[in-house]
Amino acid sequence: MxxxxxxxxxxxxxxxxxxxxxxxxxxxxxxxxxxxxxxxxxxxxxxxxxxxxxxxxxxxxxxxxxxxxxxxxxxxxxxxxxxxxxxxxxxxxxxxxxxxxxxxxxxxxxxxxxxxxxxxxxxxxxxxxxxxxxxxxxxxxxxxxxxxxxxxxxxxxxxxxxxxxxxxxxxxxxxxxxxxxxxxxxxxxxxxxxxxxxxxxxxxxxxxxxxxxxxxxxxxxxxxxxxxxxxxxxxxxxxxxxxxxxxxxxxxxxxxxxxxxxxxxxxxxxxxxxxxxxxxxxxxxxxxxxxxxxxxxxxxxxxxxxxxxxxxxxxxxxxxxxxxxxxxxxxxxxxxxxxxxxxxxLDWTKLRRDDTFLKAPEGGWKPDQMPMAAVAEDGSFAVVYLPDVKAGPINHDPFKVSFKPEQVEVIVFDPETGEQASLPAGTPGAVATALEGKQQDRVLLIREKAGR
Incomplete structure (x- = not known):
């Protein structure tokens, strides 16, 4: 006291x-x-x-x-x-x-x-x-x-x-x-x-x-x-x-x-x-x-x-x-x-860097455009940072996660504003379409669609 x-x-x-x-x-x-x-x-x-x-x-x-x-x-x-x-x-x-x-x-x-x-x-x-x-x-x-x-x-x-x-x-x-x-x-x-x-x-x-x-x-x-x-x-x-x-x-x-x-x-x-x-x-x-x-x-x-x-x-x-x-x-x-x-x-302590999760474009990534991917140890989700969304196509390895491609949900997250949008699961080209016309960087959260 x-x-x-x-x-x-x-x-x-x-x-x-x-x-x-x-x-x-x-x-x-x-x-x-x-x-x-x-x-x-x-x-x-x-x-x-x-x-x-x-x-x-x-x-x-x-x-x-x-x-x-x-x-x-x-x-x-x-x-x-x-x-x-x-x-x-x-x-x-x-x-x-x-x-x-x-x-x-x-x-x-x-x-x-x-x-x-x-x-x-x-x-x-x-x-x-x-x-x-x-x-x-x-x-x-x-x-x-x-x-x-x-x-x-x-x-x-x-x-x-x-x-x-x-x-x-x-x-x-x-x-x-x-x-x-x-x-x-x-x-x-x-x-x-x-x-x-x-x-x-x-x-x-x-x-x-x-x-x-x-x-x-x-x-x-x-x-x-x-x-x-x-x-x-x-x-x-x-x-x-x-x-x-x-x-x-x-x-x-x-x-x-x-x-x-x-x-x-x-x-x-x-x-x-x-x-x-x-x-x-x-x-x-x-x-x-x-x-x-x-x-x-x-x-x-x-x-x-x-x-x-x-x-x-x-x-x-x-x-x-x-x-x-x-x-x-x-x-x-x-x-x-x-x-x-x-x-x-997220259960972020599960994440481990995985450079093979994304397929690099022909000629590789430019140093300042290098994406960073991390996949949960149990394959339950993955997070990808794209410093420049125009650096190349975004194709991830579906075998790195524990759910099927048709069960995928992709959240596109803006690290500048915190705004995010959920893309339809399993839609071909959905990520590329969502990023079209965007400037600078985005974060992708790849996970199993809720309710499955």
Missing amino acids: RHILLSLLLGTAPLAALPELRVAPDHRHLETTEGKPFFLLGDTAWELFHRLTREETITYLDARQKQGFNTVLAVALAEFEFDQPNAYGELPLENNDPAKPRDAYFQHIDWVIGEAAKRGLYTGLLPTWGDKWNKKWGKGPEIFTPENAARFGEWLGRRYKDQPVIWILGGDRPIENESHRAIQRAMAGGIKKGDGGKHLISYHPMGEANSSDYWPDEAWLDFHMFQSGHGRAAFPNYTLNARNLALPALKPTLDGEPNYEDHPVRGLMKDGKPTLWFGDHDVRRSAWWSVLSGACGHVYGTHSIWQFHDPAKRKQLTDARTPWQQALSLPGAAQMGIMRRFMEG
């Missing part, structure tokens, strides 16, 4: 009772401790703790809750302005010493995690950005050793033992020597000592890299994370899922940082200036490619949200072009919620 009264006086409420998470028995998915599948849909809000006021934080969290997210990712020791206080004048550490965290700074993080939880949002909590242990680029400073990483990790683990967090180590930097490796292991060991192993742990690597590049079979790492990144117009992120799902020590896999909406395509920049920006179709393609190739969910991001770009408050440090308050409404965010609802409406 005293805790409740104190919370009310501080203008907060007790944490919502979000269930704890664990790796599912199939080692491919996450689930709650009650055994319910958990489709992780995250948003990268790296600078959330450091840059926003509480009022701004509520604006952000309310928007992401409404759009269908269930996780937000943020960093305790931020990349930008680490040497500057947060919105309330607080620095995270005494004299940049990880063994001396400042309680006032972390009280604000406590509050943010609590507000996220009240909205059904888990917090993907990065203890530190990677430049604090490997200043390969950025500002740093490098402040971690294995000894203070263990102490800091234990302190964090103990502080957030009973709160709905998912631990994410790394922070956009590679492991390049044994000291880096020892720091990450020590941080993970400290967290597990502090929270008793209650929470999942993953690792966020640099662009076009994979946690399994460094940790193919590490006991503390519960699920793999890769960053398909912002360098190529259509990075085949499904190849990184395939690599992880082929490891002897099978663990769930996730694209933790794909192409960000409203982010320049780095590989196409000229003289340091953007020539092409990722849009919502690019975002959808990465998401559906990854999810149907075996990911346990997906993480979305925008170039303005992760850094909370606000030209009225601070000098622009990157090529972000949209104030974060406006970027909250970019269309790709709501489309991620549409994807989550579609998947959760």
